[in-house]
Amino acid sequence: MTDLTIVSSKINSVLSSxxxxxxxxxxLAATSVLQQRANDIRSQRVNWQSYLQSQMISQxxxxxxxxxxxxxxxxxxxxxxxxxAQCARTxxxxxxxxxxxxxxxxxxxxxxxxxxxxxxxxxxFKEYSKKKRETVWSPFLNLLNxxxxxxxxxxSRILAKIACWSRELMDGSDLHFYLTWLKDQxxxxxxxxxxSVARCLQMMLRIDEYRLAFIxxxxxxxxxxxxxxxxxxxxxxxxxxxIWVMTFNTNLAEKMNKFNIIPILADILSESVKEKxxxxxxxxxxxxxxxxxxxxxxxxNAIAMVQCKVLKQLDILQGRKFDDPDVMEDIExxxxxxxxxxxxxxxx
Numbered sequence: 001m002t003d004l005t006i007v008s009s010k011i012n013s014v015l016s017s018x019x020x021x022x023x024x025x026x027x028l029a030a031t032s033v034l035q036q037r038a039n040d041i042r043s044q045r046v047n048w049q050s051y052l053q054s055q056m057i058s059q060x061x062x063x064x065x066x067x068x069x070x071x072x073x074x075x076x077x078x079x080x081x082x083x084x085a086q087c088a089r090t091x092x093x094x095x096x097x098x099x100x101x102x103x104x105x106x107x108x109x110x111x112x113x114x115x116x117x118x119x120x121x122x123x124x125f126k127e128y129s130k131k132k133r134e135t136v137w138s139p140f141l142n143l144l145n146x147x148x149x150x151x152x153x154x155x156s157r158i159l160a161k162i163a164c165w166s167r168e169l170m171d172g173s174d175l176h177f178y179l180t181w182l183k184d185q186x187x188x189x190x191x192x193x194x195x196s197v198a199r200c201l202q203m204m205l206r207i208d209e210y211r212l213a214f215i216x217x218x219x220x221x222x223x224x225x226x227x228x229x230x231x232x233x234x235x236x237x238x239x240x241x242x243i244w245v246m247t248f249n250t251n252l253a254e255k256m257n258k259f260n261i262i263p264i265l266a267d268i269l270s271e272s273v274k275e276k277x278x279x280x281x282x283x284x285x286x287x288x289x290x291x292x293x294x295x296x297x298x299x300x301n302a303i304a305m306v307q308c309k310v311l312k313q314l315d316i317l318q319g320r321k322f323d324d325p326d327v328m329e330d331i332e333x334x335x336x337x338x339x340x341x342x343x344x345x346x347x348x
């Protein structure tokens with residue numbers, strides 16, 4: 001086994017060990033605006049009978065959605081085993097024929113909950129679209145043009161799951177449109193759903209093809225611009241996480257400081273009081289030295305860190321206690337490399 005294969009295997013191991021849904025079970029789920037609103041909307045059941053009576057939905061779609069809406073997780077599994085194609089048909093019909101925001105919100109939550117229970121269910125939509133010779137993405141991408149923030153961001157969450165969990169990746173103009181939408185949402189002033197936008201990016205950027213596509217839509221400079229502004233620690237963590245996963249691609253790690261990322265990370269590190277923010281910044285700085293194959297890039301990155309007073313921060317951090325042993329390992333690694341960099345500069 002070559003060194004490159006070993007390194008590649010380690011990278012895949014790190015990324016595959018991350019949770020499938022970054023939000024699942026954490027504090028974030030409780031604080032996310034999207035999740036709070038989803039909980040409220042779930043409690044307001046839809047009167048499907050009125051849609052049937054007004055002939056806005058078919059009897060077939062009515063029968064499925066009423067049974068599915070009232071089902072337990074175990075019952076849903078049974079329904080999906082026998083009515084797999086009907087599930088996709090009904091949900092896509094409902095999204096296409098109903099215009100009321102509140103009902104669209106409710107349908108999207110049903111879809112998201114269904115996927116959350118079993119990520120292999122993303123293939124239900126893929127299989128149905130293939131049989132119809134249509135793209136799975138269009139019905140959902142169209143919803144990103146709605147004016148309702150909840151609809152847009154719940155749709156984005158569903159898109160990220162299908163894009164990350166299905167056997168075939170999103171690509172071409174669909175991927176370009178989605179990543180551009182995410183990037184634009186990050187830049188939107190006072191976006192109350194920014195946590196949800198960042199979470200979708202956290203999922204997407206674990207996949208190398210999506211990282212390269214994100215670079216192509218000028219994604220890194222957007223992350224840097226947002227981080228340079230005044231954002232809360234949760235957004236800092238999520239966006240630095242996005243940069244961290246991108247540094248596992250050697251080529252991207254070599255280009256990263258062209259976007260002036262090191263001064264931004266150093267500034268946040270000097271002000272950070274949250275361990276998870278400190279931890280992800282240290283891991284990113286380490287990758288910026290460790291991952292580039294070009295040793296000159298690694299040296300330049302180390303010099304940039306010295307110039308941004310990262311050594312001083314490392315000295316302060318060595319006096320703190322951390323729950324995660326990896327933090328101390330990263331501090332020691334960076335301290336050693338940056339001190340060596342200082343020695344090299346003195347010798348020149």
